[in-house]
Amino acid sequence: MMPARRRFPRRRTSMKQLGPWTLVAALPIMFLLGRGCEPTLAPRSVEKLPAIEIYFSPRGGCTEAIVREIENAQHSILVQAYSFTSAPIAKALADARGRGVEVAVILDSSQRTEKYSSADFLVHAGIATAIDDRHAIAHNKVMIIDQQVVITGSFNFTKAAEESNAENLLVIRDPQIAEIYTQNWRRHAEHSQPYQDRRAAGGATGDGEPAPKKSKKKTLPPSP
Ligand SMILES: [Zn+2]
Secondary structure, eight states, rough: OOOHHTSSSHHHHHHHHHHHHHHHHHHHHHHEEEETOOSSSOOOOOSSOOEEEEEEEEESSSHHHHHHHHHOOOSEEEEEEBBBBBBHHHHHHHHHHHOOOOEEEEGGGGGOOOOOOHHHHHHHHHEEEOOOOOOOOOOOOOOETTTTTEEEEEBBHHHHHHHHHOEEEEEEEEEEHHHHHHHHHHHHHOOOOOOOOTTTTOOOOOOSSSOOOOOOOOOOOOOO
């Protein structure tokens, strides 16, 4: 059996064996970890917020993280969304608007006709909602909160993204990154058009999200 043993390297590996490039490659990871990267669902401490939080779906806490950040917003929330059908996220935005937070949403043009889009609900909540139809698809999924926090990733603001899909989400606390995303948001806002409420236009009844007082629909719809 001795020859077989020789084929396997010793398990202990020194930094010298790894070489300098291994260390260089590891630096970004070490930097993130050092700043408190937290891939867990543990409730965060208000006193010590991690610079970056990472979430994965399905059922990895993405929606809860987004709602938590919205609830902590004090001044402004800028949103870019491709598909937006998440009732808890829409409600959190409406609640934020209700307590005086400036909320503005840009949606992909598909949300004009998307059966379960939250667009009508957002408009009824007094949230400035616009459609960006200048692109094949407006595929950004971004929230910029208080010009301090950026939420982004593959995660659409939908029930399916939370419960069925494989997605990722980052919560990044960095004002400089927030500024870059804000500038991009404003560029898209400039060529976006106000969303026309389908109910007012006599069109589809909309989303099944938390509904205006006229509707008694309570069940939440499946999301695309
Ligand atoms: Zn655009």
